[in-house]
Amino acid sequence: MGAPRMEFLPLEGPLEIAFAGRSNVGKSSLINALTNRKGLARTSNTPGRTQELNFFVPDDETDQPLLALVDMPGYGFAKAPKSQVDAWTRLIFTYLRGRSTLARVFVLIDSRHGIKATDGPLLDLLDEAAVSYQIVLTKSDKIKPPALEKLEAQTLDILAKRPAAFPSIITTSSEKRSGINDLRNAIGSLL
Numbered sequence: 001m002g003a004p005r006m007e008f009l010p011l012e013g014p015l016e017i018a019f020a021g022r023s024n025v026g027k028s029s030l031i032n033a034l035t036n037r038k039g040l041a042r043t044s045n046t047p048g049r050t051q052e053l054n055f056f057v058p059d060d061e062t063d064q065p066l067l068a069l070v071d072m073p074g075y076g077f078a079k080a081p082k083s084q085v086d087a088w089t090r091l092i093f094t095y096l097r098g099r100s101t102l103a104r105v106f107v108l109i110d111s112r113h114g115i116k117a118t119d120g121p122l123l124d125l126l127d128e129a130a131v132s133y134q135i136v137l138t139k140s141d142k143i144k145p146p147a148l149e150k151l152e153a154q155t156l157d158i159l160a161k162r163p164a165a166f167p168s169i170i171t172t173s174s175e176k177r178s179g180i181n182d183l184r185n186a187i188g189s190l191l
């Protein structure tokens with residue numbers, strides 16, 4: 001189910017796990033890797049692909065699914081008009097601040113770049129609203145192991161000063177399918 005604006009949000013029900021991060025960081029690709037479904041969430045080389053909050057609920061025999069994975073538009077640079085990007089950002093922030101069934105936000109960070117100033121407003125919001133979040137490094141196939149280790153250590157230092165941040169990170173590559181089981185285990189322990 002897709003929600004382009006707050007009034008289209010589904011009723012609160014299953015626990016929700018949201019995937020947030022800059023445009024093009026790999027949110028939709030990670031949801032596909034997690035679910036083993038190539039085209040479940042639409043991905044693209046062009047930043048600004050995902051344009052609404054998309055709620056993915058597992059097929060289940062019961063009427064009450066246990067969880068929903070929530071793909072979101074990105075923030076920061078996107079190939080879309082500024083007014084539209086501003087509207088997405090408001091939608092994401094309003095949803096994240098006020099959703100009582102939101103169990104965890106995975107904040108995706110590109111392994112090549114680390115946490116940047118554009119991630120600040122999201123992390124500030126989550127810290128201020130005491131919404132539990134965990135950093136997931138993406139595209140780890142694009143960086144050499146020593147540089148990756150350095151970035152992991154730098155990222156943990158930044159997180160130590162952030163009250164709502166989970167004190168460990170998960171490093172992934174949707175392309176090489178690495179770290180996907182770590183992410184599944186993190187979701188499993190939340191459930």
Ligand SMILES: Nc1nc2c(ncn2[C@@H]2O[C@H](COP(=O)(O)OP(=O)(O)OP(=O)(O)O)[C@@H](O)[C@H]2O)c(=O)[nH]1
Pocket residue numbers: 021022023024025026027028029030042043044045046047048049050051072073074075138139140141142172173174175176
């Ligand atoms: N090499 C590599 N490329 C990746 C990986 N994950 C995603 N990509 C590529 O990065 C681009 C963006 O991926 P998306 O999953 O669409 O990113 P997104 O964060 O959902 O982007 P928006 O919806 O635009 O905010 C695509 O070209 C993907 O193929 C990865 O682990 N490794």
Ligand SMILES: [Mg+2]
Pocket residue numbers: 027028029042043049050071072073
């Ligand atoms: Mg996307």
